[in-house]
Structure formats: C-alpha cells, structure tokens
Amino acid sequence: MDRRTEILEAAAKSFSLFGYKATTMDQVAKIANVGKGTIYTFFSNKEELFNAIVVGMIEEMRTEAEAAAIEGATFEENAHARLMSILKFRTTHQLYAKLIDEGKEIRTPAVQEVLVDIEKQIVEFIVEKIQKGINRGEVKPCNVEMVAYLLFKSYMALVIDWGKTHGQELDQTEIIDLLSSTIFKSLII
Amino acid sequence: MDRRTEILEAAAKSFSLFGYKATTMDQVAKIANVGKGTIYTFFSNKEELFNAIVVGMIEEMRTEAEAAAIEGATFEENAHARLMSILKFRTTHQLYAKLIDEGKEIRTPAVQEVLVDIEKQIVEFIVEKIQKGINRGEVKPCNVEMVAYLLFKSYMALVIDWGKTHGQELDQTEIIDLLSSTIFKSLII
DNA sequence: CAAATGACCATAATTGAATTATGGTCATTT
DNA sequence: AAATGACCATAATTCAATTATGGTCATTTG
Structure with a gap:
C-alpha cells in the first residue's frame, strides 16, 4: 500500500475513534508507520x-x-x-x-x-x-x-x-x- | 405592586437582559428593591x-x-x-x-x-x-x-x-x- | 409576631501563571 | 528526491488561589 493510502487509513481510524480534536498528527504518523513530516507532503x-x-x-x-x-x-x-x-x-x-x-x-x-x-x-x-x-x-x-x-x-x-x-x-x-x-x-x- | 410581582418583574428583566446563568439572585433582589432572603419566601x-x-x-x-x-x-x-x-x-x-x-x-x-x-x-x-x-x-x-x-x-x-x-x-x-x-x-x- | 433582611457560609466558578501538548517546519538522513 | 523527527512557536491544559454565588437563618422591622 502506498504511503498516502496508509496515512488516509490511519487518519480515518484515528478520527473515527477519537474525533477530530483528539486526533494528533503524531498519532496519525505513528499509526501509519510514517514520519510526521511525510503527512505534510500529501496534505x-x-x-x-x-x-x-x-x-x-x-x-x-x-x-x-x-x-x-x-x-x-x-x-x-x-x-x-x-x-x-x-x-x-x-x-x-x-x-x-x-x-x-x-x-x-x-x-x-x-x-x-x-x-x-x-x-x-x-x-x-x-x-x-x-x-x-x-x-x-x-x-x-x-x-x-x-x-x-x-x-x-x-x-x-x-x-x-x-x-x-x-x-x-x-x-x-x-x-x-x-x-x-x-x-x-x-x-x- | 406586591413584592412577589416586583420580584417577578425584576427577574424577567434580568433573565431577558443577561440570560439565566449571568443573572444573580443578588441582582434580582437589587432590581426588585427587596432583600435577597425575600425572594426565597416566594420561590x-x-x-x-x-x-x-x-x-x-x-x-x-x-x-x-x-x-x-x-x-x-x-x-x-x-x-x-x-x-x-x-x-x-x-x-x-x-x-x-x-x-x-x-x-x-x-x-x-x-x-x-x-x-x-x-x-x-x-x-x-x-x-x-x-x-x-x-x-x-x-x-x-x-x-x-x-x-x-x-x-x-x-x-x-x-x-x-x-x-x-x-x-x-x-x-x-x-x-x-x-x-x-x-x-x-x-x-x- | 410575621414578614423582611442581609451578613454569612459552603461550594461553585473564575483566573492566571506554570506547564504540557500539538501543528507545522526544515535541516538532515536515507 | 523522498522521508524523517528534533525543534519551535503557540495553543491547550492544569491547578492553586481567589472570587462570586446560591441559599440560610439569626436578627431586625413595621
């Protein structure tokens, strides 16, 4: 799976579980197994x-x-x-x-x-x-x-x-x- | 006007102006020209x-x-x-x-x-x-x-x-x- | 003496300084 | 060239100290 998709899935999981505010970019990065900076190359x-x-x-x-x-x-x-x-x-x-x-x-x-x-x-x-x-x-x-x-x-x-x-x-x-x-x-x- | 009515009018005025939370019983008493305790004899x-x-x-x-x-x-x-x-x-x-x-x-x-x-x-x-x-x-x-x-x-x-x-x-x-x-x-x- | 009162009290709300968490960046690494 | 995570400015949170408030009741008043 490409990085973008992994990030999207991680974010979807986190937003679903904790909501928007309680989801942190660090958390998304961790779930997606990706450096935080990588997220910002896509979004x-x-x-x-x-x-x-x-x-x-x-x-x-x-x-x-x-x-x-x-x-x-x-x-x-x-x-x-x-x-x-x-x-x-x-x-x-x-x-x-x-x-x-x-x-x-x-x-x-x-x-x-x-x-x-x-x-x-x-x-x-x-x-x-x-x-x-x-x-x-x-x-x-x-x-x-x-x-x-x-x-x-x-x-x-x-x-x-x-x-x-x-x-x-x-x-x-x-x-x-x-x-x-x-x-x-x-x-x- | 009787005290009860004066209190009601004062309260109506204060609730209308400031809402429920921001209305204090002291304030109502003051507007109604009544001691605070008096309010509690009616309500x-x-x-x-x-x-x-x-x-x-x-x-x-x-x-x-x-x-x-x-x-x-x-x-x-x-x-x-x-x-x-x-x-x-x-x-x-x-x-x-x-x-x-x-x-x-x-x-x-x-x-x-x-x-x-x-x-x-x-x-x-x-x-x-x-x-x-x-x-x-x-x-x-x-x-x-x-x-x-x-x-x-x-x-x-x-x-x-x-x-x-x-x-x-x-x-x-x-x-x-x-x-x-x-x-x-x-x-x- | 019955009605009214406001000082008083327990507790809830607010404040603000100190601390922690977070979004976003960018020099470095892979 | 793409990925990374330490780093930074700022936002959010904490919590102790302070203030405000609902409600009471001993005292006063008419």
Whole structure:
C-alpha cells in the first residue's frame, strides 16, 4: 500500500475513534508507520487531511444510498429507502456518529463546518433524485431545492428527533403512512 | 405592586437582559428593591423563579398566537398565521431569543430543559388546534401528534433553518405554496 | 409576631501563571 | 528526491488561589 493510502487509513481510524480534536498528527504518523513530516507532503495541514477523510466517507454514504434503491420500485419507495439508508449511515457509521457528537459537545469549528457541508451534500443528492424523477415523468415539476430540503428535514425530525422527546422511536410504517399521504402524495404524478 | 410581582418583574428583566446563568439572585433582589432572603419566601430557588418567568412567557406567546388567528378564516390560513406568530415570537421576544442563544452557546442545563419544554408545549398547542379542526369537520382524522410535530418541524426548517445555509430567507409565499400543496392539502377535508 | 433582611457560609466558578501538548517546519538522513 | 523527527512557536491544559454565588437563618422591622 502506498504511503498516502496508509496515512488516509490511519487518519480515518484515528478520527473515527477519537474525533477530530483528539486526533494528533503524531498519532496519525505513528499509526501509519510514517514520519510526521511525510503527512505534510500529501496534505497541507490537519484540516485538509480531515476533509479528505470526510470526502471518502460521503462517497461511501452515497454508494450505500444508491444501493438501497431497488430497480423497478416507485419513486416514493426508493426515496424512502435511500433516505432511511442515509439516516442509518448517519448513526451507524463510526466516524459520522463521532463527528455529530463532537460537533455538539466540543463544538470544534472544523467539525461543525464539515457537518454543515455533509448535510448540504445530502440535500443535493435528494435534489438530483427528484430532478431525475421529474425528467422521467414520475414526479411533478416543483421547487426541487425546497422539496428536497423539506423531505430531508422531515425525515430527520421523524426518524432522529422524535425519539429524543417522545420516549420511543417511531415505527417505519407510521413514518411512511404520514409522509406518503402528505409530501409524497403531492410530489408523485 | 406586591413584592412577589416586583420580584417577578425584576427577574424577567434580568433573565431577558443577561440570560439565566449571568443573572444573580443578588441582582434580582437589587432590581426588585427587596432583600435577597425575600425572594426565597416566594420561590424555593433560582430555577423555580426562572420557571415561573418562563410560564409567563409561554402564556404570552400563546395569547399572541391565538390573536393571530382570524375569525372565519380557513384552518390552513389560521394554522399558518399562528405558527408564523409563534416563530416570530421565538426570535423577537427578548427572553426567548436570549434563552435560545444561551442554550446553544453556554448550554446551561436548566435553560436547555426549559427550551425542550417550551417546544413540547408549542407542539401540544398545535395538537389542540388540529383536534379542534377535526371535531369541527374541517380536518381529516389523522395521527394528530405526528402531524403537529411534522408541521412544527417543517415550519422551523423553512422559516428558521433555511436562511442559515442558503444565504437568504425564504419568502412567506414560497413557504405557503409548498406546505399548502403537501401537508395542508392532505389534512384538510 | 410575621414578614423582611442581609451578613454569612459552603461550594461553585473564575483566573492566571506554570506547564504540557500539538501543528507545522526544515535541516538532515536515507 | 523522498522521508524523517528534533525543534519551535503557540495553543491547550492544569491547578492553586481567589472570587462570586446560591441559599440560610439569626436578627431586625413595621
């Protein structure tokens, strides 16, 4: 494996395990079996190394979300499956979960910026899918950006936030029932 | 004015100006022109005094939200008007705005708890209104708690959050257009 | 004598000086 | 030419000393 990859893997491991702030460049160098200076021949600073890791994670998330869609399923079914996949990734993926925690608890600025960027990219992903649905004639023309945003926020609310104030999580079917009869209903032709 | 009221007014002023943490009982006593011990004959501790102030604020918010509704208007029009009134109150009311800031920046536990409670009461307020709409035959029977939650979160997202990532605020008409064709459409008979 | 008061106390919060840790560099080595 | 790690400036942490604060209660007041 080349040095760059070894550094990336070491950094991914450390960021996932300890978060951004608690990961030191010395530590990354040690895990990667590399002199600290070597890291700086590939990445200009800690934040760039971090961003490279996050770019990789977003790709991974996107791939999983794409894989969640089923050939021949309706737009609504696939939208639901992909969104649930993304939200599952969000809480399951060690690095993502760690970053959410660090953003909230320690409020490391670099982490908070990255989290905002990830959410933007998720919404853009949804935008793409809606746009494709419109082009295929499965979805009504609409304010795609707003609809994508509303969809994402609604899923966040029902899947992630609800449980925090209401003792227990919502059932998937309850979520589908509600969104199917509201947002999706007006979206689909 | 009786001592209790003087204390309440002093506390409201101080909490609004400085937040929960930065308000001292000595300060409240001084503003209220009262010995510090006197405060403790009416309120068992700082947090109880704080809660009393917040209860008053919620009442105020509720009254304004009720006043935003118009006799003879549709359920949708009034729901929109009331929700916008609440969100306006949220950012305009000095104490509420201060608490949101303190909850986020200093993360005073007493403040965060109170903020969660306020949001719960807002959702309960929406629940009431939807239930009333159902009883009147203006609104379809539905999972009232979930719909209220979704409505509130949608308004929060479009009115409060959107601007933070998208450079500028959404226009009221854009919000109505979207929600009217989605959530409200499926709600109203 | 019942209500009000503020000096007082235990403890929590803050400060700042000293210490340690860390991101990044660059002369030296491989 | 690429890799390295000792080195440096500065940021972060520690912790003892100090200050501030919530809450009490013996005393005062009307």
